[in-house]
Amino acid sequence: MASSDEEVEVIPDCVTDYHFVDEKGQPVSFSVLPLQWSNDETPEGLSTQAFLRGTADDGFQQIYKKVIAWKLELSYVLPEIYVLTKENWWIKLQRPRKSFQDTxxxxxxxxxxxxxxxxxxxxxxxxxxxxxxxxxxxxxxxxxxxxxxxxxxxxxxxxxxxxxxxxxxxxxxxxxxxxxxxxxxxxDGDDECDNSPDGLFDYICALCDNNGQLLCCEGRCIRSFHATVDAGAESYCESLRFTDAQVEAMPSFLCKNCQYQQHQCFACGMLGPSSESSGAE
Structure with a gap:
């Protein structure tokens, strides 16, 4: 039985003058962590270890915590950002360390x-x-x-x-x-990409490098494809060979690479696992 004299660690609700480092002590953004949209979600495996450093209690408490996820709240006057400790405690991020702002x-x-x-x-x-x-x-x-x-x-x-x-x-x-x-x-719920010239990003088909009527993958790759033979006919694209009815019936679309979490490395061109738990970067 633990002694009553043992100090119980108090995890603060918020931290200021903060920064994050990886397992090698190098600066890293909290955005490398899995983003958790609801409390019902379970954080995915980590590809990068991240540790929160900062102060709490008006500078009297030094914080050093391993964190495993982050979330944001857009409903308030200012956006709020939280990180989840391995003890399953959410800590609100306040003012970052000035030298960490560029990160x-x-x-x-x-x-x-x-x-x-x-x-x-x-x-x-x-x-x-x-x-x-x-x-x-x-x-x-x-x-x-x-x-x-x-x-x-x-x-x-x-x-x-x-x-x-x-x-x-x-x-x-x-x-x-x-x-x-x-x-x-x-x-309105379908996944066809907007190819308007006023768009911020120019979508092209991952199979033929041409635009047109495209279907966007909702997975990590965020690629686009000509879904039907007709959609890719002008550019002689092999397309995904879906029918119009199949496309219409899709609540969402994940390409085969995202389904099986296998993606091509941009550096070497080889196919490999891309899940967070695989350690892929």
Missing amino acids: IKTIFITIHCLHHVKKNPEVSRDALWNHMLKAFSSHEAEPSENDLLDHMLLVKQAALRDKDLAKSQENRTTKGYDFLVDVYDIN
């Missing part, structure tokens, strides 16, 4: 962009980025749409999961929502 710059810009669009669904593209420039005026490098490229999957998941971002067809005409639709088209 989390792109994920912060992506989160604040999603938050502003959620709160201001009719905001124009120009007004959105004017707001972002002001919000990140203290940073040396100005925010831009390129910062979102590192976090395309987050943008897609947020647009699919958040009720205010995932509006119905009647709200697609609002300028703010069109910004997200241009990134990942949510076509």
Whole structure:
């Protein structure tokens, strides 16, 4: 039986002046951790170990905790970010260490962009980025749409999961929502990509490198494909050879690589496991 004199570790609710390091002590963003959208989800295996360092209790408590997941809350006046310790305790991130700001710059810009669009669904593209420039005026490098490229999957998941971002067809005409639709088209529940020239990203088929009427994979690869023979006829694409009825009946689409968690390495060209638990980077 434990002695009553033993000190019980108190895990704080929030931490400030924080940064994250990997198992080698090198700076790493919290975005390398699995993103948990609800408390019912179980964190996936980690490809990178991450440890939170910071202070709590007005600087009197030093924090060093292994963390296994993160989550964000877009409903409040400012976006809130939390990390989950291995003891299953959520800690809110407040002010980061100044030297750590560059490490989390792109994920912060992506989160604040999603938050502003959620709160201001009719905001124009120009007004959105004017707001972002002001919000990140203290940073040396100005925010831009390129910062979102590192976090395309987050943008897609947020647009699919958040009720205010995932509006119905009647709200697609609002300028703010069109910004997200241009990134990942949510076509009233189907998965065909928006190939509008005004889009933020230019979708092409992974099989033939041409655009057209495409089906987007909702897995990690975020690739697009000509789903039917007719869709790929102009570019002589072999296509996925689905029928129109099959495409129409799909609630979502995962390519075979994402289904079996096998993807091609961009460096060596070899096929290998891509799940978090495999240690793939």
